[in-house]
Amino acid sequence: MLANSQGIKNVHAYETNEPAPVLSLKGISKSFPGVKALSEVALDLYSGEVTALVGENGAGKSTIVKVLTGIYQPDHGQIAIGGTPVSFPTAQDAGKAGVTAIHQETVLFDDLSVAENIFIGHAPKTRFGLIDRKQMVHKAQELLERIGAQIDPRVMLKELGIANKHLVAIARALSIDAKIVIMDEPTASLSHKEIEETYELVERLKAEGKAILFISHKFDEIFRIANRYTVFRDGQMVGAGKIDDVDEQKLVKLMVGRSVDQVFPDRHAKTGNEILKVVGYCHPTEFEDIGFTLRKGEILGFYGLVGAGRSEVMQALFGVTKPSKGAVRIDDKIAVIRSPDEAINHGIVYVPEDRGKQGAIKGLPIFQNVSLPSLKSTSRNGFLRLAEEFKLARDYTRRLDLRAAALDQDIGDLSGGNQQKVVIAKWLATQPRVIILDEPTKGIDIGSKAAVHEFMAELAAEGLAVIMVSSEIPEILGMSDRVIVMREGRIAAEFQGDRLTPENLVRAAAGISEAVS
């Protein structure tokens, strides 16, 4: 009913009949050694409404989720459900009280069946206290049907795609009959169509009267599905209210405490000579017949749905996976790339999408992360020279405006945006000729995002050739000189100039102009 209220300025219906919140947090504080993660924050969730929680990385969003799900205990403050104060000493207690969370990286078990995943920890039991499999599969089937998911509850979870895994997570959330559903960036790794399905699901949950806390970095979806907003900044609640009463500008201002120029850097591409040429690149399963060229100073965007094969092409270029056919020419000379090591020697570097696994070496200090691919030049005869490493790290982290306490700090202690800056710095330090950025701003806060964009523009202006894989249309449009759209492992289209429009990109990515397969 409230689904499409966005844009309707008449909000009297709310004000005259303000409902009581289902869940109410008051004065919640949480400190870690040396850091105050949350300071006297308040948060209210209402039945049948979506409350968007926004804030930069490190604002305290994840901490509040952990407080709500019983993983962290608050130092002070009160949690009340339906007006009665409660406490969640363990995650089980939070579950029993009707709070469930669907996490950013959903915690599911690949080697269990869908039904087992849904009912893990609260499976229906037989008289003898054993798991009643028949009953479990049956109930799972019901739940999946309720959310419109066509998944066989008996298949192993690992056989599902990421979107279906999310649906299983949602079914799991529903299975414990939660009153309060927390969704932590549920759409971060989904394709366009899957995101739409997630929105529909949120609407359905709303209609069932669930109170939903929706954490997201994407403004369009916040304005589309949220009824209310709460903004965190530096561990404090800095604003809350009804979504109809704010606009994007105001939210951003609240988040960063200053107004951020959201426009993309103004670029006048001065492209030089062709530097990279890929011809007839094939892979047995992931992509086929990929060919393109790249010039100095150019930013080439790669758009497509998740699973279209963009990352796989880039990883083949970087020597991680082996293409079955095709050639790469650098400066019109055949380049043999069989390992990342060789790619780096050819001046091709890759900033991966999966920052945690492939980009940052958590457990090692910032300066060692930066110097890692440049050790050949910072060392002498194979012996480390720490002074050179620090110098390199100082130079490049300063260029990227890194925020950290010290360069010998563990990279794992930094926020996502700052980790990404370190990863980019480490590649720039190798003085590459071609830099491939795979979803460079995924899941990072708006301030860091702008810094990364600005920096990309700067790099291109300095003559670096940039390939940017991105699923965010504004980013693709805002940054690229030229865009290649991939679909099902092939190049579907290429756009530049006037033809570079959101509609064209989406059509090409979805294959709309062609016959349905």
Next chain:
Amino acid sequence: MSNAEANSQATGRRIPDRLRTPLQRFLASWELLLLVVAIGVFVVNSFASPYFLDPWNLSDATFNFTEKALIAFAMALLIISGEIDLSVASIIALASTAMGFAVQMGVDTSLLVLIGLGVGLACGAFNGFLVTGFGLPSIVVTIGTMSLFRGVSYIVLGDKAYTGYPADFAYFGQGYVWWVISFEFLLFAVMALLFAILLHKTNFGRAVYVIGNNPVGALFSGIRVKRVKFALFLLTGLMSGVAAVCLTSRLGATRPSIAFGWELEVVTMVVLGGINILGGSGTIPGVVIAAFVMGMVTFGFGLLNVPGIVMSIFIGLLLIAVIALPRIARHILARRKA
């Protein structure tokens, strides 16, 4: 994200190199704690037995750990990289058997040593090939080769023993370089230094840490992960070969049960030395101190005529205690704050 907030506030553009000085780091380090334990053991021992402080007794005591420590240095690197080799004691058995067999053929000392080291290298290469070539988990592979290598030794020797090693071969395990300094102890000291340099001062050592913390990230950073891991298995095999030469020389005989159960003592020494069993962290100085602690505890108990089984109980308790203590301390500190 716990530190993220602090970061965003604390600094502007200029970021200091270090948060804590190397001295501050040392004061909060595992190695210092171990050093205190080592000194404690030393003091207790010297009070408990009047014979302990005798230089020759102390020199004898070093034989309790030198051979194991030689393997522990290489094992430390392997464990930091996220792998393990449980076949090291069996490599000693196989290498020693090969040397004993060669003695029967009338081979001279220098060739004997080469055979010992060569068998060690070959065994390391075999382990490394199975792990990096087929992507098998090292714990499974080396449990397999642990039985395999020693099994070969049993087949060759049965209940017999090889003896009759040349007289000059005895130097490696029984010789003294100067006064009470044995050849083995000198070798231990030199290897400690070389391994410390390799791990802490070279690009190779850095790669070992990187792989242990994030093998995928290491690959994506241009590190040849498999090559490094293979080299580490080779190195561990080689050091097992070195230990085989020393031990065989010291005993003057080869039985198939030689060095039985050493793999666990070596791993214990490594873990006691502060190497994270899950990989990614730890230092060679830590392992060196741990070697002294274990050696002195064994020797002290020996002087007091404590039976071997009590010694192993004590070593086990020590391991658990030293690992648990810092965690318990942290827990109590955190409680007190809250």
